[in-house]
Amino acid sequence: MKLPKAYQPQQYESDIYALWEKSGAFRPSDAKTSYSIVIPPPNANGNLHIGHVLTGALEDIAARFHRAKGESVLFLPGSDHAGFETQSVYEKQLAKAGKSRFDFSRDELYNQIWDFVALNRDNVQSQMRSMGLSCDWQHFTFTLDSKIVKRAFETFKSLWDDGLIYRGERLVNFCTYHGTAFADIEVIHKEEPGHLWYIRYPLVGSSDSLIVATTRPETMLGDTAVAVNPDDKRYQKYIGKTVKLPLTNREIPVLSDSFVDMNFGTGAVKITPAHDINDFEVGKRHDLPFISVIDYEGKMTNVHSKYLGLSVEEARKLVVDDLKEQGSLVKVEKHKHSVGHCYKCDTVIQPLLREQWFVDIDKLAKEAIAVLEKNKITFYPEAKKQQLISYLNGLHDWNISRQIAWGIPIPAFQNVDNPSDWIYDESVNQEIITIEGKTYRRDSDVFDTWFSSSSWPYATLDFPSSAEFKKFYPLSLMETGGEILYPWVSRMLMLGLYVTKDIPFKSVYIHGYVMAEDGSKMSKSVGNVIDPIPVIKQFGSDAVRMGIIWGRSPAVNRGYDQRRVEEARNFCNKLWNIARYIEGVDSNQLNRGETKAVTEADNWILNKLSVVMVNMLSNMDSYRFSEVFEELYHFVWDDFADWYIEASKINPNKPLLDYLLESTLIMLHPFAPFVTEAIWQTLNIDSGSILATKTFNEMLSYDKNKAKQFDKIQSLVAEVRSTMKLLGTNKADLYFEDSKLLAVNQDLIKRLAKVQKVNEGRGGSLKLNNSAFRCWLSVDQAVTVKYASELKAKQVKLNELISQLDNRLSNKAYVSKAPERLVEQTKNQLNQAKHELETIADEILRFKAN
C-alpha cells in the first residue's frame, strides 16, 4: 500500500504546492473561454488572519472549478501598500523607538516604510501558498508597482482634462493627530453625550438680542453670521440687522437661510463657515468671510491672545467661563450628538478649511447607478446592489489628497509665483521643476489609496492594449468583504466605467466576516484574532478551508467554529480511506478492463454522481459554495463510502471504482486541493498528470431502472436494520417471496442488512411493511411483543397521514389548480400509505391471535 492509514497533511502540502508551481498549473491556458479573478490585495504590512482563509478559499474554489471546466483561468494575486493604514503601523513602531514622523522628511519616511513593507511582503505570499491558493504568481502585483502608479497618474490627468477634478479650498475631515485629511467614509461617527450652550448675541443699536444654541461654543470665535429660517415669524424683524459677537469686537449679520430648523434650539444658528459643514455651505451661499480659528494641530488660531494656542477643549472651557462671567450664557442643556472620530486613533475629527484635490463625483456616480439599475452586474447577495445604489446617490465630491508620506504622489505642481497656477507633470521624484521659465513646486500630498486601487481590475491587466486585458476584462468575479463595498467596489465601478468604458466585473460576491468563536468581532486590541497558520498545521489546509466555507452564506457574519474544521479534517481522511480501499481492491476482479456499470449498485452510484455533477455546475454558476460542498460531502460519505463501497465488497467492479475515485477527486479538488492531489500523485492516477489541471470526467451512461432497483434494496436494508435495532436483536434471518431482484442480490442484502441468512420462500414471523417486497424476519417470539406496540404507534401516524392526504385530494381547488405531477404524487402517497396500513393492521391482528 502506498497510502498510509491516515492522511497527514503536513507531509504532503508543501511538496504539492511546489509541484503545482513548478508545473505551471496555475498559468492561464489557451482555452477560448476565460475566467478571471483579481484578488483584493491584502495589506502588505502584516499577517493574514483566519478571515483571509474564507476570502481566499472562495476565490480559489471558483478559480479551480473553472479550470476543471476547461476554461482559461487567471487568478491574479497582489498586495496593497495600504497608504495610511501602513503608515500608522509604521508610526507605532517609530513611537516605540521614541521617534515620530516629524523627525523625517516625507521622502525619508517613504523610503523607510518601503523597507518595512518589503520585509513583510514575502510573509503574506507564503501564507497565501499555505492556504493553497492557485494564483498565478507571475502576475503578482503590488499597488505601488509602476503600472499601478502610471494608471493613477493617467486617470488623474484625464479627469483633470475632463474637468472632473478640481482643486478647491473646502472643509475637509482633518485628524489633528495624524495630520491628514480623510474622505467622509473614513470618519467614524459616534453618538456622544455633550451639551447645548445657549448664548446671547446682542443686537447692534438695540437692547434686544438673539439667543443661539451650540454644541461647540469655542467655534463662536470664528462666527461670521447668525442665521434664521426665512419663515420663522419670531425672527423676521431681525433679518438684515447686525449682532455683536461676544468676546470679540466683531459685528456680524443676521441672515435667513432655509437650512435652519425652526424647531431645534432657539431657531437661531451661529454660522462658523470654516468649521462646520452646514455653515460652510451657508457661508458660500451668502458670501460670508471664512475665519479659521482652529489650526491643523488642533490649536486655536486667529483669536484674541488669551485663547491663542489653546487646544479645542481648553478653549471651550475658557470661552464658556468668559461668557458666563459676561452674562452672555443663558443656559446649558445636556445634549446627545454625533461626533466624528479618526478611525485609527479616535481623535475627534475637525472640519477644517484646506486646499485639496477633489473628484467631482456627480457624473461618475450617475453612470455607475445606471449600470447597476440595468443589472449589468450580478450581486451576491442581491441586496448589496441596492445598498450600493443608495450610497452612490448620496455621495459628495471625493477628496483624494492625503497629507501623508506613504502613497502615490499627486502629479501636480504649483507655480511658486502664482498659487492658482497648477500644472500636471509626472516628474514626481523632483520637488521643483522649471517649465518655460516658470518655477513649480510639487504638491506634497499623496493620493487616497482608494483612488489608485480603484484601477485594480484593469491596471493589473495592463490596460488598455494588452492581450490579457482583452481576454480577461471585465473580471468574472470580484469577491470581497462588505466593509469595502462603499470605499472600493463603488470606486472601481465609477472609475472603471470612466476609464475603460466598460464594467470592471460581471459579478460581485460579498462574503461575511469570520467572527471570533463567541460571535464577537475579531480585533487586534481585544487579542482574539485567530492566526490561520497554526490551525493549518494542526488540521491541514483543506480542512481549514472547508471548515470555514461550510454552511456560510454571502454577507452573513458567523463565528469561527473549530469543530467544523475537525469535521472537515475527518472528511479528508474519509476520502483518503476510500482511495486506500480502492487501492487495495484486487485488480484481477470482475470486469477488468472495461469501465461500465454492471450491478444495480453500479448504476445507482453513477446516477448519484451525475446528479451531483449537474447540481455542482448550476450551483457554482450562482456561487453557492456551501451548498455545492455539502452535496459533495454527502455524496462522498453517504453514497460512495457507506453504500457503494460496502455494496462493492460483494460485487467488486474495479474499473468503475477507479473511475468513481477519479471523478470524485476532480470534483472535490476545488474544495480540498491538497488531499485530492496527494491521493492523485501517490496512486499515480493517470500517470504523471497533475490533478489541478484535469478537467471534469465524461459521465458514464447508466440504466435508470437498474439504479431505481438499488433504491428499493436500500430501503429494504434500512427497514431491516431499524427493525432489528428496535427489537434489540442482531440475530435474524430474512425471508422473501416473488422477487428476482432479491434472489440475485441475496449476498448483498445479507451483508448490508447484517442478517444471518437470506432465504427465498415463506418464513419468519414478522412481516416487513415498508418495503416494496414481501419479506419477513425470523426473530425470537420474545422480542415481538415490543414490536407490536411499535406497530400501533405507526398505525396512528399512518392514519393521520392518510386523512391529511385524503383532505388534500378531496379539495377540488387543489386537484384542479395544482400541477398534475403533484396531484399524481399525492395519489401515489395515499395508496402507499393505505397499503402499509393494511399490512400493519394484519400484523397487529396476528399478534393478538398469538
Next chain:
RNA sequence: GGGUGAUUAGCUCAGUUGGCUAGAGCACCGCGUUUACACCGCGGGUGUCGGGGGUUCAAGUCCCUCAUCACCCACCA
C-alpha cells in the same frame, strides 16, 4: 433621522423561482469491531419555522403589522 439584514432542533446554521411528512454538522443516547477509515459503522428528531393578521388549492418561503437583535448610512446647530 434614514436604510438593510436576522429571528428555523440543545448549539451553529442551510432551506434559490411558494409544492413530498422542514434539513445539515455538532452535541446527546444506544448498539457494534466486517477487504479502507474510531479522524469509523449502524440505529435513534413531538421544531408553536419570533408573535399576530392577510394572499393562495398550497406559506419557513409572498404581503402587512408588532417585538427583539445586529449592522450600515446621515451635515440637525
